[in-house]
Amino acid sequence: KDFSLSNEKDGHASDSDENSERGNWSNKGDYLLSMVGYAVGLGNVWRFPYLTYQNGGGAFLIPYTLMLALAGLPLFFMECSLGQFASLGPISVWRILPLFQGVGITMVIISTFVSIYYNVIIAYALYYLFASFQKVLPWSDCFSWADEFCSKTRLVSDCNTTLDGEIIHVNYSFITSNNLTCMNGTINYKPVQFPSEQYWNKVALQRSSGLDETGNIVWYLALCLLLSWMIVGAALFKGIKSSGKVVYFTALFPYVILLILLVRGATLEGALDGIEYYIGRQSNITKLMEAEVWKDAATQIFYSLSVAWGGLVALSSYNKFHNNCYSDAILVCVTNCATSVFAGFAIFSILGHMAFVSERPVSEVVDSGFDLAFVAYPEALSKLPVSPLWSFLFFFMLLLLGLDSQFATIETLTTTIQDIYPEVMKKLRIPVTLGVCILLFLLGLVCVTQAGIYWVNLIDHFCAGWGILIAAVLEIIGIVYIYGGNRFIEDIEMMIGKKKCLFWVWWRMCWFFLTPALLMAILIWSLVTFSTPTYGSVVYPAWGTAVGWCMIIFCVIWIPIIAILKIAKAEGNLCQRIARCCRPAANWGPYLECHRGERYSHVVDPKKKKEHEIPTVYGFVY
DSSP states (O other): OOSOSSSOOOTTOOTTOSSTTTOOOSSHHHHHHHHHHHHSOHHHHHTHHHHHHHTTGGGGHHHHHHHIIIIIHHHHHHHHHHHHHHTOOTTGGGGGOGGGHHHHHHHHHHHHHHHHHHHHHHHHHHHHHHHTSSSSOTTSSOOTTOOTTBOSSOOEEEEEEEETTEEEEEEHHHHHHTTOOOOTTOOEEOOOBOHHHHIIIIIISOOOSSTTOOOOBOHHHHHHHHHHHHHHHHHTTTTHHHHHHHHHHHTTHHHHHHHHHHHHHHTSTTHHHHHHHHHSTTOOGGGGGOHHHHHHHHHHHHHHTTTTSSHHHHHHTTSOTTOOHHHHHHHHHHHHHHHHHHHHHHHHHHHHHHHHHTTOOGGGTOOOHHHIIIIIHHHHHTTSTTHHHHHHHHHHHHHHHHHHHHHHHHHHHHHHHHHHOHHHHHHHHHHHHHHHHHHHHHHHGGGGBTTHHHHHHHHHHHTTTHHHHHHHHHHHHIIIIIIIHHHHHHHHHHHHOOOOHHHHHHHHHIIIIIHHHHHHHHHHHHHHTOOOOEETTEEOOHHHHHHHHHHHHHHHTHHHHHHHHHHHHSOSSHHHHHHHHTSOOTTOSOSSGGGTTTTTTTOOOTTTOTTSOOOEETTEEO
């Protein structure tokens, strides 16, 4: 017996599933690799190594590991347990605390915004992947598309020299024409751009001057975006039954490529210099005295593990009830962090070689984000023998890292639709999934215009920032302090078995005190240090910043709106209404009746007892 509204099975489900209505993962490997693929994304490759270098090298691993234990793992375990216990997605799971159902809506809306621009980044990787199928990489030199500022080497502008016993400051042309030499430490260089930088801006993006100049849709990026959405739609056409098989390749093969890049990089001249900048003798333990380092560690852990996006709840909701979500959480978190460290070696070994070849310090070739993935690293790869092969492998790795994160994000959206409209999803899962992909593709077209990179950066700056922090803070406060942390622990023990009190000491410390305090500190810090978005030297117009604020307000406004609507629909005076909304809904508990036991024997089954009508708000059943 369960909460289904008919005997017809969803495309998700099979006869062998424990939950024959919603469906379950075919096996544990499908789930674990989907979780690893969701958590391990582009940030592990293009952000963590740079943060490590910037914040003291190997010393940064100390705050990083502490923040994993204090903030990342407790939240990760909580969300996995929550989804598995109720077998519900990120909105419907808030039957646990109807007053906070808006938190789930916020998570889903932010995930929607992020999925729009994240697939654009995958489209960039696809474009570079196709561009790698050439004998000579198109960004390896200053070809016809380049301007006068393009150069493969640094160009000397002027310097000091000695002439007739006097020190004079002259142009470099004077130095060469008179066969003189520059004095050490006095050389000034012209502001040049490397071929890979100009290729990224002038060819790949056809970047306009700013957000005001939208320009045309870049047709080849639009086609790459369409292809990326077709891949996502094809992988998800049967929900977790199909995506759970695809991730065996998309989640595992990036490790093979990282290993290949690491082995190749380690054999190059200058590789040791790069690794020393990353985590070796350049490590600076005194950096741990700076608050910024601890903030960076906490922020990286928080975003890297994908907590508070709704995806962990959605993916875990397809687990069998007695699955050991505790060991799963630890395994996925440790794998995610180990991947970040491992990726750093592969990245910095090749960047070290680039610094050696171009006779520059490593600090001048290191970068993060788009500049690392599409400028610095491609530039480094172009200097290797058989460079098209290494370029193909790198961008294929970025493609796979992005895709399996995107699979989980879209599965979050379809799981939400399934919980709200189960009858529709039973009959029309494939059309609904394709419809979601088509809609998000159309919304993403603005991100492949000539001003597209500015839109990608704007959405990332606002929606993927402190909106998620607000959701995380409210999530842990609501579950621990209102629903009850000890009560939640009893729910977990119904799934994984009774544990000794000593087992829960650490989790209680984190959930009740340490994790909320850390999240509040990060949130306040993020708000205090908030700055208007920029892309390189380009400052956004006032209306662009206003659009960013409107996006984040649209994401979080549902928290108070839903709370007010719930209170308005409740009975009694104001205090009684708030109290009712702070208690679990009548249908909160394990999805299947056989798992409810005595603790949840009272749970109301909405399909059988019409007198216990379940209130809804705009279709969101709590």
